Every structure is written in structure tokens, then in C-alpha cells.
Amino acid sequence: MSTNDLQNRAINTIRFLSADAVQQANSGHPGLPMGAAAMAYTIWTRHLCHNPRNPHWGNRDRFILSGGHGSMLLYTLLHLTGYDLPLEELQNFRQWGSLTPGHPEVGLTPGVEVTTGPLGQGFANGVGMAIAESHLAACFNQPSHAIIDHYTYAIVTDGDLMEGVASEAASWAGHLQLGKLIYLYDDNHISIDGGTDLAFTEDRAARFAAYNWHVQIVTDGNDVEAIDLAIQAAKADPRPSIIMCRTQIGYGAPHKQGTSKAHGEPLGEAELDAAKENLGWPTEPRFYIPQDVSDHFRSSVDRGAAWETVWNDRFTAYQAEYPDLASELARRLAGDLPPAWESALPVFPADSKGMATRIASGKALNAFAKAIPELMGGSADLAPSNKTWLDGEVDFQHATPEGRNFHFGVREHAMGAAVNGMALHGGVIPYGATFLVFSDYMRPTIRLSALSHLGSIWVFTHDSIGVGEDGPTHQPVEHVAALRIIPNLVTLRPGDANETVQAWKIAIERRHAPTALALSRQNVPTLDRNKYASAEGVQKGAYVLADLGDKAPEIILMASGTELGLIVPAGEQLAAAGVGVRLVSVPSWELFEAQGQDYLREVLPPQIPARLAVEAGVSFGWARYVGERGIILGVDRFGASAPAEMIYEKLGLTVENVIAKAKELLDQ
DSSP: OOOHHHHHHHHHHHHHHHHHHHHTTTOOOOOHHHHHHHHHHHHHHHHHOTTTTTTTTTOOOOESSSGGGGGHHHHHHHTTTTSSOOOHHHHHHTTTOOOOSSOOOTSSTTTTOSOOOOOOHHHHHHHHHHHHHHHHHHHHOOOOEEEEEEEEEEEEHHHHHSSSSHHHHHHHHHHHTTTTTTEEEEEEOTTTEEEEEGGGOOOOOHHHTTTTTTEEEESTTTTTHHHHHHHHHHHHHSSSSEEEEETTTTTTTTTTTSGGGGTOOOHHHHHHHHHHHHTTTOOTTTTOOHHHHHHHHHHHHHHHHHHHHHHHHHHHHHHHHHHHHHHHHHHHTTTTTTGGGGGGGOOOOEEEEEEHHHHHHHHHHHHHHHOOOOOEEEEEEOOOHHTTTOOTOOOOOOTTOOOOOEEEOSSSHHHHHHHHHHHHHOOEEEEEEEEGGGGGGGGGHHHHHTTTTOEEEEEEEEEEGGGGOOGGGGOOOTTTHHHTSTTTTTEEOSHHHHHHHHHHHHHOOOOOOOEEOOOOOSSEEEOOOOOOOOGGGGGGGOOEEEEEEEOOOOOOEEEHHHHHGHHHHHHHHHHTTTEEEEHHHSSOOOHHHHHHHHHHHHHHHOOOOOEEEEEOOOTTTTTHHHHTTTTEEOOOOOSSSHHHHHHHHHHHOOOOHHHHHHHHTTTT
């Protein structure tokens, strides 16, 4: 049997395992796996450096299926090359409890690097992965010791290239000259609505050349030798590469090949059998894997183990010559924090004038960055406003990949996806920042960070009507509430400088889930922690600041963020008038509710039904804490353009109104 015959049958195995699984599930996308099988085969058998028995090997190449709807292509490759993904899981595609969901999910299926499906995300995640590789290589590689040296590959689709996030990411990647980034474009000219000529007609090759990418065109996406040569050329070029492979969606299906019908529905029994006959494949049994094809793919197991063994030997030699660097690299790749890092926590003295929590955040970030060298990030062209610049550190550029500061440019969506890519790669703790109102531009990436259990840190400043004169376009009244409803995301709105420090501590410790910090533009008082409870209470999401007055609490005043500056003086005045007042800081609903009902009742006793919640945002959700008798003092409208103090006054967010509302409750 010739090598070409084995190769062709291996490619057809990929096609028809994928199509069989879609048919059995009666759900899925057969077109991409059938059309892109040769591209995937070339990457996985000739270029991808990986170890199926250790999917987390630190120096492996990364592979991203950005068009996650074609997930069966990836599951088939993982099974065939020897990952812990039995054939039964392919046969259970898209079913409850299977390891083969409709779109790939990192952390669920062994070997899946990225959660994809929302188009463009995987494309942009890869940029973050390539950045992390470049940064770690710059920090740790030494002469004769290229200990970090791997590529990021992806298969990207027409849909990926249409999405704005991919354009943002491609522009930035070209600027950074990320030469370890190699994408194969499944250029099949088909979208769900029909041909791409309906809406997507620009010269994609010229577009990526303008982004400063290395562009190659392979006219036949089934030509393994041509694809192989193109990947070799891509590796030799210092720029990110895109290889545009002209393919046919649903290749082999006689009536659906090259049509949108092959995209998102099973071929059907008759068409599937006809496709197999067309390509010389047995119609039965389903999920057929010839033994020699299985042996061919499973050689990846021994090959991968050998690659990792060679790398381990290289690391041992590196460790002997550079023990401190080796120890530090091992710590970072393991995801462990440095010893005694918590000693870096700054403490701010009481100050009635105080500071904006964004200022406190910048001070805390810089203190932590000195103790945690893997902490790195930046802002979407707002570093002076977000206070996210690491002092004394250079910025990450092509010439300075050791840099820890990023100029993301005005690219919020790509920033979020690249931060996720860095977190997925490992070895770094990434953060991205912008104004809170622009979190809307990156909501898909925030959601995916939560779904993927990533330790991404989102820094959002200018968090309320306190933005002032910039007006309602920049005043995010609904955004904190919108973040709070994302599962697995912890949103923290700290109320003073010391709460902000604790919020950063939480974000850094949460290595397997994301954190969003909502920070103020305007100054807020720094509370006297000798008089009020320790800011460490932030760790529990909500805590009792103080019980004021000579009697047991009759009313609870609660607030998040800057509105602590309203309830504290209001509570003191009420206490001076003989009212028993409990002050509660509520920076994080998610952490509060994670403590359990006993703690919730301890902080908010059921026997105190008079409750007032104050927040400079929509009132949505606060009813869970104020109960039937309570009042929510919020902002259920858009803001206005005026000085912040006037907006607060006009919208009733004043100490005087807090007192008035409290008295109204007490008089009930």
C-alpha cells in the first residue's frame, strides 16, 4: 500500500468519523470537518508538537479550532491521535454528560485548548497565546537553551474573518509581528445564508497583507504537500501567517458539497452513504477506523512522549545551569503564586478626602506586580485613566517581548479575547482594562472567560454616574447588574482604597475563574478601620462595617462601592439621633451568596426588616437583600451631563436623602 493511499484513507477517516457522529446525533455541522480534513491532517501529523498522554505539557504547540461548530473535526483528531477520548464519546456526540459537546469546551474534553463557537474568539485567543509564548521565551530562554519554543496553530473560517474581533486581533498581531502564529483559513466561500458573495467580497489576502501578515494561497485545500510546504514557509517568516486554503464544504457529498446545506445539519442517511461511495469508503459499519489508519495516527503517542522526554532532558540541563530561572519557570507553568506575595498588600490610612478607587487600584496593582512578576496587562488606550500601567516596566512590543505593559489600542473586544488566550496558555496572570461602559464591547469575551474557568482579570473604571460631564454615553448605570448575572464571574465594586486592595487580592487568587473590578473615577473617603471593620471582610462578599448607636440595630443601610460614602455619614447621623443602625458593605453579591445562608442571616438578620440599599446603578437585583419592606435607592434611568456632585444630588443619591428614606422605613 502506498503512503499516499494510507494518507488519503486517514483523511477520509477524519471526514467520515465526523459525519457519522453528526448523523447519529441528528445534529451538528458535517461540512467543516469534511472540507477541512486534509488541512487538519497536515497540521496534526506533520507539524503539531504535542503529547496525547500529557495534554498539559508546557512546551506543546497549541491548536485552536476557531470555527467551533466543526467540533467533530477536533474530537476525531483527539481520538485518533490517542488522547483520553474513547470512540464511545464520539458516538455520544452532543448528548447529555458526554465529553463531546456541540462546541469545544476547554477543561471538559482532554486536549481541547480553547472554548470556541462564538466566531472570531478562537482567532483572537490565539493572539494571546502567541503573546504568552513570546513573553515567556524572552524571560526564560538563554543562549543554547530555547526552553520555551512552540507555535500556535488554528483553523479559521469565513465566519471568523467576518467578525470584528478577528479584525481587531489581526491588526494587533501584525503590529506585534507574532511569528509563532500560523492560521489555516478554510476558504470555502459558504455561509449559512448561502455563498459568501452575498456579504463578504473583499480581497482577504490583501487585507491580511495590509495587517502585516505573511499571506500564502493554496488553491487546493486537499493538497497535503502544498499545505505542508506553506506551513514550512510560515515557520520561516517573522510575521504571523495565514494560509488561505481553497476548500469545498462537505467535500465528497454529491448533492450537498459546496452548498450551505452541508453547513449545519446532518447529511442524511442517503447522502452520507453516497458520500462514502463517492470517496471509496465502506458505508458500513459506522465509525469505521481501518487498523493501519489507527496505527498511523496512534504513532502520535510514542512521538509525543519522545518529544516531551527530549524537552525534559533539555530542561534538566537548563536547570543545572540556571537553577533560579528554572525554578521560577516551573512555578509559573504550575500556576502557583510566589511565596509571601501577600506581604505586598498596601494599607491605606484613614482619610476623609480619600481617593478614587481607580487610583487605589493602580497603587495596589503596582505593589502586587513587584511581588508577582507574571502579572501583566494593559488598557484599551486608556491607561492614564484606568491606572493600569506598571511603573518601571517596559511595554510589550516586537522588540521588547519581555515587557509586561500592553498597548491594546482601541480594541476592547480583541483585548478581552487576547487576555483569555494568555490565561489559557498559562505562565502569566493577565488583566485588561477599559471604562465600565465599554464592557459591552467585550461581553462575549467576559462570558467565555467565565465559561472556560479562566483567571482573567477585568479592570473597569469610571463605574457610575460619577463620570460626570461626559454624560450618559459614558455612565454605566446598568453594567454592574449585567456583569453580576454571568455565572462563575465574581464582580467586585469596592467602597474605599482598602477594599480595593482586597478586591485585587481576590482577583489574583482566583486562578480558575475570572474577576471584574468596578472602580470609581471620583474620590471616596478611606474609612478608619480602627472604627469600622477590617476591609478583609470583602473576602466574604459582604460584611458588617459597624453597628452604630446605643441600641440593637433597627435598620440596615447597605451599599456597594462609592455609595459607602453616603451610608456611613447617614448612619452616623441616624445613630446620633438615637436610631440603632447596622452598616453593611456589599462589594460582591457572588462571594456573599457563596458563604451560605447562615452567614447571610448573620449579616442581614431576618428580624431587621427595615433595610435600605444604595447603589449608583439600576436597582435590579437588590430586592433579594432588602426584602418586602425595604427600599432601593438606585438609578433606574440613564444619567446626564453635569458635574458628578450635581448628578448625584439631582438623582437623590445624597446623605440627606438616605436619611430621609431611612426615616420613611422606620415610620412604617
